[in-house]
Amino acid sequence: MTAAQLAAPTATAGIHQAGIMTAEQARDPDYFPGLAIAIPLGIQHVLAMFVSNLAPAIIVAGAAGFGFGSNDPGDLIYMIQMAMLFAGIATLMQTIGIGPIGARLPIVQGTSFAFVPVMIPIVAGHGVGAMAALTTAAIIGGLFHTCLSFFVGRIRFALPPMITGLVVVMIGLSLMRIGVQYAAGGVPAQGTPAYGAGASWLLAGVVVTTTLGLSFFARGIWSTASVLLGLLAGYAVAAMMGRVSLAAVGTAGWFMLPSPFHFGVQFSLSAILGFCLMGFISAIESIGDVSAICEGTGGRRATDRELIGATSADGVGTALAALFGAMPNTSFSQNVGLIAITGVMSRHIVTIGALFLVLCGLVPKIGAVITTIPIEVLGGGVIVMFGMVAAAAVSILSTVVWTQRNMMIFGVALSLGVGLELEPAAVSHVPETLRIMLTSGVLPAALIAVILNLVVPLRPVVTADEVAA
Numbered sequence: 001m002t003a004a005q006l007a008a009p010t011a012t013a014g015i016h017q018a019g020i021m022t023a024e025q026a027r028d029p030d031y032f033p034g035l036a037i038a039i040p041l042g043i044q045h046v047l048a049m050f051v052s053n054l055a056p057a058i059i060v061a062g063a064a065g066f067g068f069g070s071n072d073p074g075d076l077i078y079m080i081q082m083a084m085l086f087a088g089i090a091t092l093m094q095t096i097g098i099g100p101i102g103a104r105l106p107i108v109q110g111t112s113f114a115f116v117p118v119m120i121p122i123v124a125g126h127g128v129g130a131m132a133a134l135t136t137a138a139i140i141g142g143l144f145h146t147c148l149s150f151f152v153g154r155i156r157f158a159l160p161p162m163i164t165g166l167v168v169v170m171i172g173l174s175l176m177r178i179g180v181q182y183a184a185g186g187v188p189a190q191g192t193p194a195y196g197a198g199a200s201w202l203l204a205g206v207v208v209t210t211t212l213g214l215s216f217f218a219r220g221i222w223s224t225a226s227v228l229l230g231l232l233a234g235y236a237v238a239a240m241m242g243r244v245s246l247a248a249v250g251t252a253g254w255f256m257l258p259s260p261f262h263f264g265v266q267f268s269l270s271a272i273l274g275f276c277l278m279g280f281i282s283a284i285e286s287i288g289d290v291s292a293i294c295e296g297t298g299g300r301r302a303t304d305r306e307l308i309g310a311t312s313a314d315g316v317g318t319a320l321a322a323l324f325g326a327m328p329n330t331s332f333s334q335n336v337g338l339i340a341i342t343g344v345m346s347r348h349i350v351t352i353g354a355l356f357l358v359l360c361g362l363v364p365k366i367g368a369v370i371t372t373i374p375i376e377v378l379g380g381g382v383i384v385m386f387g388m389v390a391a392a393a394v395s396i397l398s399t400v401v402w403t404q405r406n407m408m409i410f411g412v413a414l415s416l417g418v419g420l421e422l423e424p425a426a427v428s429h430v431p432e433t434l435r436i437m438l439t440s441g442v443l444p445a446a447l448i449a450v451i452l453n454l455v456v457p458l459r460p461v462v463t464a465d466e467v468a469a
Contacts, residue, residue, distance in 0.1 A: 026343050026344050026346075027297065027298050027299060027345050028345065028346070029104060029106065029298075029345050029346060029347045030347070030348075031346050031348075032346060032348045033344065033346055033348075033349070037349075038346070038348060038352050039352055041344060042349045042350065042351070042352030042353035043352075044353075045108055045349070045350055045353040046353045046356050046357060047228055049087075049110050049332045049335055051227050051228055051231060052110060052111075052113070052227075052332065052385055053083055053084065053087050053110035053111050053332075054080055054084070054370060055111075055113070055378075055381075055382060055385065056083075056111045056112065056113055056115070056116050056119075056327050057076075057079040057080055057083045057111060057326070058079075058080070058378065059116055059120070059175070059178055059382075060079075060116065060119050060120065060123060060134070060327065061075065061076045061079055062178075062186070063119075063123055063124050063125075064123040064124070064125070064127055064128065064131065065126070065127050066127060066128050073368075073371045075131075076367075076371055077364055077368050077370075077371055078262065078325060078367070079325065079326065079327075080366075080367035080370050080371070081256060081258075081361050081362075081363075081364055081366070081367045082258060082262075082321065082324055082325055082326035082361065083110075083111045083326055083361075084357050084360045084361035084366070084367075085258060085324075085326070085358055085361025085362065086258075086317065086320065086326045086361070087109055087110045087111060087329065087354075087357050088354040088355065088356070088357030088358035088359075088360075089317070089320065089321075089354075090109035090313060090314075090316075090317030090318075090321065090329040091107070091109045091350060091351075091353070091357065092351060092354045092355075092358075093109070093316060093317055094107040094108075094109060094309075094310065094313045094331075094347075094350075095347040095350050095351045095354065097309065097313075100305075100309060100312060101309060101312045101313050101316055102309045102310070102312075102313045103290055103307075103309040103310035103313065104306070104309065104347060105290065105293055105294070105306060105310070105345075105347055106293065106339055106345055106346060106347045106350040107286075107289065107290065107293070107310060107313075107331050107335075107336075107350070108331070108332045108335035108350055108353065108354075109313070109317055109329045109330065109331060110329065110332045111326070111327045111328070111329060112282060112328045112329060112330035113171055113175065114167070114171055114278060114281060114282055114442070115138075115275070115278050115282075115327065115328045116171070116174070117170070117171060117174035117175070117440045117441045117442045117443075118271075118274040118275065118278055118440045118442065118443060119327070120440075121424075121436045121439055122137075122268065122270070122271050122274070122436060128263065129264075131263035131264075131325070132264035132266035133268035133271050134263075134271060135263050135322045135325055135326075136265050136266055136267055136268070136271075136272075136322075137267075137268060137271035137272045138275055138319070138321075138322030138327070139319045139322045139323055140272050140319075141272065141274075141275025141276050141279050141319075141322075141328070142275075142279070142315045142316065142317070142318030142319030142320070142321075142322060142328065143315065143319050144275075144279050144315070145276075145283060145311070145318060145319075146312050146314075146315030146316050146319070147315075148279060148280065148283050148311070149308050149310075149311035149312035149314070149315060150308060150312075152283055152284075152287055152307055152308065152311050155280070155283075155284075158450055158453075159281075159450070160400075161396050161397065161399045161400050162397065162400045162406055162409070162449070162453070163446065163449045163450055164284060164288070164396055165393050165394075165396035165397035166393075166397075166410055166414060166445055166449050167281055167445070168392055168393035168396060169390060169393040169397070169414070170414075170417050170418070170441050170442045170445045171393075171442060172386050172390030172392075173390065173418060173441070174421060174442060175382075175386045176386050176390070178386075179379055179382040179383035179386050180379070180383065181379070182204075182375050182376065182378055182379025182382055183200065183201060183203075183204035183376055183379030183380060183382075183383060184196040184201070184376075184379070185197065185200045185375065185376060186375035186376075186379070199241065200376040201376075202237075203234050203237060203238055203241075203243070203374060203377050204234070204376050204377070204379045204380035204383065205380065206230075206234045206237050206377075206380065207230040207231055207233065207234035207377055207379075207380025207381050208230070208380045208383060208384060209230075210226075210229065210230040210233040211226045211227050211229070211230030211381070211384050212226075214226035214230065227381050227384055230380065230381060231373065231378070234374075234376075234380055235373055235374075235377055238373075238374045238376075238377055243374045244372055244373075244374065245372060246369075246372055249365055249368040249369055249372065253364045254363060254364070254365060255362060255363065256363075256364045258324035258325070259324065259325070260323055260324055261323065262325035263325050269433045270432060270434070270435075270436040270437055271436070273433065273437060274436065274437055274440060274443060275328070277437075277443055277447070278328075278442070278443070279315065279318075281442075281446060282314060282318075282328070282330045283311045283315075285330060285331065286310045286311045286314050286330060286331045287302075287307055287310070287311065289310070289332075289333055290302045290306055290307055290310045290331070291307075292333075292336045293339055293345065294306065296336075296339075297339050297343060297345045310331065314329060314330055314331065317329040318330075333392070335350075405456060405458065409452040409453055409456065410449065412448060412452070413444075413445045413446075413448040413449035414445060416444055416445065416448060417441050417442065417444050417445025417446075417448070418441065418445075420438050420439050420441070420444055421440070421441035424439040427439065
């Protein structure tokens with residue numbers, strides 16, 4: 001949450017002053033405040049997550065070799081559409097619920113950044129054909145995640161803030177290079193004089209500057225949607241520089257239905273293991289988001305039914321999305337922060353936002369417009385987003401008691417996780433399944449930290465008075 005957001009007057013305060021909604025109604029997930037309030041707040045939720053929801057699909061397509069700059073953007077447009085469509089469907093699972101699936105709380109689902117470091121080694125340089133192994137593994141991982149949801153209370157002890165913070169750090173560090181690469185011109189420009197040119201950095205700089213300015217000095221929706229507005233500013237500058245082509249928009253259709261097994265089916269043990277292990281991490285992330293909504297806005301503890309429902313919706317949403325060629329889904333923490341800002345806990349508001357996402361996902365021209373964004377403009381937005389991921393990790397780690405034991409566990413896990421990702425050739429002699437997992441960055445760091453934290457005994461904290469005695 002930014003300083004501007006913290007300083008901004010909440011929407012609830014205005015609502016209370018107008019006598020439209022009581023404090024009890026604002027904290028009631030089942031209360032519907034009326035369309036006049038629900039529609040703008042629902043759209044605000046979409047604006048807060050829109051860019052973050054699309055970025056993982058764009059990054060994975062780029063790593064595979066059919067992303068920005070490729071001759072045929074059709075599969076990229078399809079992935080963008082599916083990211084919007086199934087983010088909306090998974091959100092509806094959370095807000096409306098299907099039997100035991102869904103928390104029936106205002107939880108916004110979207111494409112997960114956490115899985116990106118695991119997905120990139122699977123598809124890197126292998127083209128569209130590699131997507132079959134990725135989506136098949138995501139289906140299995142999503143089903144595993146669903147089964148895991150019934151044991152969330154028993155496994156939470158294994159992931160204290162030191163480990164969850166480490167995982168978030170690794171996600172941010174693993175992706176920062178991509179942001180800079182995009183800002184410099186992207187993979188297609190590498191090895192040419194255009195890579196790192198001043199014009200590229202100008203476009204990225206416009207996005208970063210606009211985003212920071214709105215985030216720090218604007219109020220309300222202008223601050224909440226600062227990344228999206230920053231991208232629009234960069235896009236406008238790029239258009240004035242003649243860097244925008246709308247040819248793909250003209251050829252794109254007006255309506256599209258998702259196709260099952262769009263990328264085919266292929267079983268990869270390394271990919272399946274990677275998705276199952278990351279499902280464990282994603283489940284804990286969802287628990288944290290549900291707890292934050294219930295305790296921060298609702299003033300109560302989350303029930304077991306809400307925790308199980310939220311994590312099972314994560315898993316089912318991931319499996320369903322992957323079935324149609326989309327990326328894994330998870331709850332979006334930035335929207336949890338938005339609920340804290342508005343103070344309105346109505347799940348029906350988020351339902352309206354989810355319906356808007358579903359509508360966008362069925363219109364290919366929207367995806368085609370997104371593919372016209374120059375990669376340098378996207379790079380500016382990605383730099384901000386990944387920086388915020390790392391900053392969120394620092395916030396989590398600030399709650400850790402940094403004893404020598406904890407520092408050693410964190411340091412060893414971080415060192416090996418980052419080192420193996422930067423130097424994948426160091427494990428070139430191990431089997432391919434293990435190599436892909438070891439070079440993902442996130443997985444080795446998380447596994448090493450979890451194992452060490454469980455087996456290394458705790459040492460009593462010695463106070464200064466005890467040392468003096």
